[in-house]
Amino acid sequence: MSEVKLSDNERMKRESNFIRGTIEQDLQDPLTGGFNGDNYQLIRIHGMYQQDDRDIRNERTAQKLEPLHNVMLRARLPGGIITPKQWLVIDEFAEESTSYGSIRLTTRQTFQYHGVLKRDIKHMHQTLNSTGIDSIATAGDVNRNVLCTSNPVESELHQEAYEWAKKISEHLLPKTRAYLEIWLDGERLDTPDEEPILGPTYLPRKFKTAVVIPPQNDVDVHANDLSFVAIAEQGKLIGFNVLVGGGLAMTHGDTTTYPRKATDFGFIPLSHTLAFAEAVVTTQRDMGDRLNRKNAKTKYTLERVGVEVFKAEVEKRAGLKFAEVRPYEFTSRGDSFGWVAGIDGKHHLTLFIENGRILDYPGKLLKTGMREIAKIHQGDFRLTANQNLIVAGVAEADKAKIEQLARDYGLLEDTVSEQRKNSMACVSLPTCPLAMAESERVLPAYVTELEGLLAKHNIDDDTIIFRVTGCPNGCGRAMLAEVGLVGKAPGRYNLHLGGNREGTRIPRMYKENITDRDIMAELDALIGRWAKEREAKEGFGDFVIRAGVIAPVIDSARDFYAV
Numbered sequence: 172m173s174e175v176k177l178s179d180n181e182r183m184k185r186e187s188n189f190i191r192g193t194i195e196q197d198l199q200d201p202l203t204g205g206f207n208g209d210n211y212q213l214i215r216i217h218g219m220y221q222q223d224d225r226d227i228r229n230e231r232t233a234q235k236l237e238p239l240h241n242v243m244l245r246a247r248l249p250g251g252i253i254t255p256k257q258w259l260v261i262d263e264f265a266e267e268s269t270s271y272g273s274i275r276l277t278t279r280q281t282f283q284y285h286g287v288l289k290r291d292i293k294h295m296h297q298t299l300n301s302t303g304i305d306s307i308a309t310a311g312d313v314n315r316n317v318l319c320t321s322n323p324v325e326s327e328l329h330q331e332a333y334e335w336a337k338k339i340s341e342h343l344l345p346k347t348r349a350y351l352e353i354w355l356d357g358e359r360l361d362t363p364d365e366e367p368i369l370g371p372t373y374l375p376r377k378f379k380t381a382v383v384i385p386p387q388n389d390v391d392v393h394a395n396d397l398s399f400v401a402i403a404e405q406g407k408l409i410g411f412n413v414l415v416g417g418g419l420a421m422t423h424g425d426t427t428t429y430p431r432k433a434t435d436f437g438f439i440p441l442s443h444t445l446a447f448a449e450a451v452v453t454t455q456r457d458m459g460d461r462l463n464r465k466n467a468k469t470k471y472t473l474e475r476v477g478v479e480v481f482k483a484e485v486e487k488r489a490g491l492k493f494a495e496v497r498p499y500e501f502t503s504r505g506d507s508f509g510w511v512a513g514i515d516g517k518h519h520l521t522l523f524i525e526n527g528r529i530l531d532y533p534g535k536l537l538k539t540g541m542r543e544i545a546k547i548h549q550g551d552f553r554l555t556a557n558q559n560l561i562v563a564g565v566a567e568a569d570k571a572k573i574e575q576l577a578r579d580y581g582l583l584e585d586t587v588s589e590q591r592k593n594s595m596a597c598v599s600l601p602t603c604p605l606a607m608a609e610s611e612r613v614l615p616a617y618v619t620e621l622e623g624l625l626a627k628h629n630i631d632d633d634t635i636i637f638r639v640t641g642c643p644n645g646c647g648r649a650m651l652a653e654v655g656l657v658g659k660a661p662g663r664y665n666l667h668l669g670g671n672r673e674g675t676r677i678p679r680m681y682k683e684n685i686t687d688r689d690i691m692a693e694l695d696a697l698i699g700r701w702a703k704e705r706e707a708k709e710g711f712g713d714f715v716i717r718a719g720v721i722a723p724v725i726d727s728a729r730d731f732y733a734v
């Protein structure tokens with residue numbers, strides 16, 4: 172028998188004393204701006220990634236300096252709700268203590284700080300804690316920030332679904348006291364830590380959860396390990412259709428990795444929600460692959476042990492039987508911009524934030540604008556899974572004031588095209604250590620080109636879900652786009668086609684490792700054909716499949732690489 176060897180991350184988690192490692196000692200180490208050894212990875216479960224500015228890395232090496240280490244922090248905000256008071260605290264820290272100064276809204280309904288120096292990290296956690304925010308379990312091998320459809324129009328149903336997102340997030344959190352001790356000077360107890368749900372070595376790999384309210388699929392259920400589809404009767408939530416095993420990451424050149432849609436498990440009544448969530452997590456904890464991290468996510472566990480085996484195990488552990496899937500339909504994934512009236516008489520204003528990056532740009536002071544709105548806003552803010560922001564719960568009397576501020580600071584512009592609103596990119600360069608090609612920084616220009624192509628073929632009444640991701644990890648969710656670009660090398664991408672608007676089909680690779688110029692030329696030709704040959708309301712992704720340009724991905728574990 173060949174030797175079975177756990178991945179090194181397993182050793183690290185086991186030896187970490189419930190994710191403490193020697194993080195505290197590292198904080199005192201003046202010789203480096205970074206974290207040493209295992210701590211470099213352990214800080215992820217505390218919500219931070221060590222990074223450096225890749226634009227200046229070579230220059231610093233030439234000066235014999237270590238890279239300018241800093242951390243990215245990702246907050247935990249189930250359902251993406253922030254109060255104006257919290258916003259002001261978040262804003263002040265971004266302004267004073269981060270090197271990029273920005274508040275980056277992410278596609279997982281939270282915000283990130285980029286460029287926090289080691290000396291400011293503890294202060295950062297204490298500042299956030301003072302306003303009721305933490306960053307526990309927003310990265311690393313744990314259940315991450317739980318998403319929830321942001322649609323305050325149907326506010327009662329939304330409120331109920333949101334409460335569940337929050338409960339699920341809290342139920343699945345690590346129970347270790349490490350975060351409190353290290354960052355918040357919490358009391359040190361003699362009793363040992365326990366992790367009854369996650370276990371002492373946590374999960375085999377990251378784990379993502381979402382709650383979705385059809386017909387919106389803004390949270391992209393198929394990008395999540397665990398999804399809850401809200402099923403309502405007479406406007407009241409009665410339970411969830413549950414799905415398991417979605418995930419988008421892959422590795423270039425490794426065909427044992429692939430994006431995968433989630434599998435329908437069935438319907439559960441509300442009373443089983445937490446038991447079910449816990450059972451999926453513990454089943455993945457015990458059955459997931461701890462030898463090879465590339466095959467450790469829930470999606471691969473399902474394929475390896477078989478869906479029926481996994482499902483039966485969950486039923487046993489949760490003490491439930493899945494009922495038939497209740498019918499539901501997804502119709503869109505985008506946000507609805509501008510004002511909408513809620514059923515509670517309040518108004519909600521959705522603002523388009525390009526790349527989710529809130530920063531003061533020359534002539535466009537988005538961050539200042541948000542600060543001014545936060546100073547007078549009585550409702551709350553909701554971050555969307557499309558990196559946008561909703562000023563929610565505005566009374567009729569305050570509408571005009573809020574709108575004026577949004578317009579004055581460039582947060583509300585009537586000129587943003589539908590195409591731009593349906594485009595998305597991951598962060599990538601300069602901060603992401605894994606980036607192979609540009610993403611966020613090139614998206615605006617790519618979208619301008621795409622707008623030009625749509626106009627050239629007289630089809631600018633329509634849009635294409637277009638997403639760019641700087642490497643195959645897929646943070647920009649390109650593997651659920653109609654046109655998805657996956658970074659391969661500077662200026663080069665794999666071009667994927669054939670996803671659909673609802674986010675229920677994975678796009679297939681059409682051209683490998685081509686330049687952005689070639690991509691635009693390919694799209695020019697294909698959009699031309701779509702304009703001439705499309706059927707009524709036929710999206711671009713459906714068209715390229717019907718026209719035989721690309722074969723659909725139906726069962727990605729078997730047909731993503733070969734048809």
Ligand code: HEM
Pocket residue numbers: 220222243276277278279283394418419420527596597598599602603604605644645646647648
């Ligand atoms: C092996 C897989 C992955 C790794 C190693 C990874 C790693 C990272 C890193 C290092 C960042 C920080 C970039 C920065 O802010 O500078 C990041 C951001 C992010 N990732 Fe991932 N990621 C992976 C897969 C995914 C997938 C599949 C999704 C979603 C479906 C996702 C969602 C996000 C989001 C929402 C952000 C925040 C920034 C943004 O909105 O682009 N990640 N990821």
Ligand code: SF4
Pocket residue numbers: 597598599600603604605606607610640641642643644645646647
């Ligand atoms: S997709 Fe890759 S490049 Fe983009 S943020 Fe994620 S890890 Fe970084």
